[in-house]
Amino acid sequence: DGGITQSPKYLFRKEGQNVTLSCEQNLNHDAMYWYRQDPGQGLRLIYYSQIVNDFQKGDIAEGYSVSREKKESFPLTVTSAQKNPTAFYLCASNNRASTDTQYFGPGTRLTVL
Amino acid sequence: GENVEQHPSTLSVQEGDSAVIKCTYSDSASNYFPWYKQELGKRPQLIIDIRSNVGEKKDQRIAVTLNKTAKHFSLHITETQPEDSAVYFCAASRTSGSARQLTFGSGTQLTVLP
Numbered sequence: 001d002g003g004i005t006q007s008p009k010y011l012f013r014k015e016g017q018n019v020t021l022s023c024e025q026n027l028n029h030d031a032m033y034w035y036r037q038d039p040g041q042g043l044r045l046i047y048y049s050q051i052v053n054d055f056q057k058g059d060i061a062e063g064y065s066v067s068r069e070k071k072e073s074f075p076l077t078v079t080s081a082q083k084n085p086t087a088f089y090l091c092a093s094n095n096r097a098s099t100d101t102q103y104f105g106p107g108t109r110l111t112v113l
Numbered sequence: 114g115e116n117v118e119q120h121p122s123t124l125s126v127q128e129g130d131s132a133v134i135k136c137t138y139s140d141s142a143s144n145y146f147p148w149y150k151q152e153l154g155k156r157p158q159l160i161i162d163i164r165s166n167v168g169e170k171k172d173q174r175i176a177v178t179l180n181k182t183a184k185h186f187s188l189h190i191t192e193t194q195p196e197d198s199a200v201y202f203c204a205a206s207r208t209s210g211s212a213r214q215l216t217f218g219s220g221t222q223l224t225v226l227p
Contacts, residue, residue: 031212031213033212033215040219040220041219041220042117042119042202042204042217042218042219042220043157043202043215043217044217045214045215045216048212048214049212050212056212058214059114059216090156090157094212094213096212096213100145100147100162100206100213101147101159101162102147102159102213102215103159104156104157104158105156106155106156107156
């Protein structure tokens with residue numbers, strides 16, 4: 001899991017602003033995922049991507065957007081349409097050809113002021 | 114879609130005792146069940162997983178059991194140590210092309226008392 005990086009570690013945003021969270025992996029994994037974690041709760045899937053230039057909505061995609069232009073990168077944009085964006089965001093990846101295990105990045109804590 | 118329920122939400126045990134965390138799932142098509150450990154402010158780390166063609170799996174002090182008929186699976190930690198203190202999450206998923214959509218339980222805060 002050391003091959004997945006997220007930046008920044010902490011992010012502050014004013015209401016009404018869009019913000020983009022970075023996720024990069026050098027593990028040559030095909031699939032990448034974005035999860036949201038709220039205090040005292042489990043992880044919820046926002047978006048996932050199986051291959052470059054393709055992605056699908058997860059359980060809570062409203063107010064978020066993603067892109068997958070390169071295999072290594074899967075940035076998440078939190079738009080102003082997301083009503084309660086303050087949360088801990090985790091990126092993960094895996095290569096189902098070899099393992100079902102999803103490896104997580106260190107996370108980005110987003111706070112909306 | 115899939116729904117995963119996890120109990121208990123908090124669990125305190127004495128060092129050396131065993132801890133058991135239970136999860137139930139709703140989608141009979143789910144075929145992969147991982148368990149993650151998350152320390153405060155850190156990323157989740159896989160500790161053990163099980164597939165639907167297996168009833169039990171062990172890795173040293175950790176074991177997972179799966180009952181497909183009842184749609185529940187459990188994590189067992191024996192000889193607990195203070196470093197086992199963390200939040201534990203169960204998850205369930207089924208195959209979706211080359212990706213896996215994991216549905217997580219709400220987590221169990223395990224505290225091992227010295």
